[in-house]
Amino acid sequence: MNRAAGQSEPVEPLREIAAKKGRIYGGAALQSVLSKDTEYARIFARQCGILVPEGELKWGSLRPSPTTYNFAPADWLLSYTKANRMLMRGHTLVWYQSLPKWFDGYVNQGNAKQMLQDHIATVVGHFSGNMHSWDVVNEILYPEDKIQGGWRNTPWLKLLGPGHIEMAFRLAAQADPHALLVWNENHIEDESYGHENKRRIWLMQLQALLAKKVPIGGIGIQSHLVGGQGQVGGPKFRQFLTDVSNLGLKILITELDVQDTGFVADPKQRDVQVADVYDRYLNAVLQNRSTIAVLTWGLSDQYSWLNTFVPRSDGLLARPLPFDASFQPTLAYYATRRAFQSANPI
């Protein structure tokens, strides 16, 4: 691999460009990667003003057994962020995926409320004062499940009903009154009927919870964009951002990347196509003054989840992120830089 070890870095850190506009740029990373690849850890800290652990704060990683917690990898990441003057955000307290193997056989209607209460109090309490924000709930809407209210048919919904959402936010606020509490969702970024319908439902549920003074501080828009599919950054999506902003909520782009499986093989041409999606999307989201942060799901293509979960059929490495596998900036880096530079300061 042709890595730029030892060379002076030619590109300006995105964290500094974002900060000039009062915004935050950062990314997701795994502790197992940052602790082994010191060159990557150095570039990541130089570019990112905020880090989100990619897996270490999910139930499956944090809870080896019903009565124990494994904070070691996330604590390592917290020390790394502090040493590099970065912020950290938490992902995620309530999710239907990445639950521990023991979950199904152990959690039932009799103990679910207590389990969730203990988890949130312990985990949010552990990091209290150190978290910029928490994804309190993740991917809880799925109108396709045809449940009243648009809720996804998750284990938590089956065990506790939709009331667990309000409960989770209130418990998180008690455990850390300073962290921004976020509701994170996927599949709402384009102009299709499905995305627009989900945005409409989300807005309605946000309004209902805010009317009950549930301490939601912001929304997280995951933004796993699929190149060549759907129009991103369009007028209906921008109207949604305005509506969210009018509710007094902050907007965070929490997991941005561009899946390039539908794009050409040639890396140079592919980068143009990927960067075009970044360009259109980021210019739309950064137009809104409530958009405080943009995080990509990773920083270098080398470590993107897409290479494992949605590999290209031609076997080539995916190019979804601002830095390629050799840690060189891609056109997506320059598109991100331009979008921050042309954003209004907040």
Ligand code: G3I
């Ligand atoms: O840590 C084990 C390792 O010990 C083992 O050898 C290896 C074998 O497969 O698995 C490793 O764990 C994997 C972990 O990623 C770390 O690489 C899990 O199997 C795998 O399920 C896990 O996937 C993560 C996935 O969420 C599920 O939690 C991805 O890294 C992560 O990128 C992905 O992130 C999600 C967000 O949380 C929510 N939004 C969508 C996004 C992409 O799917």
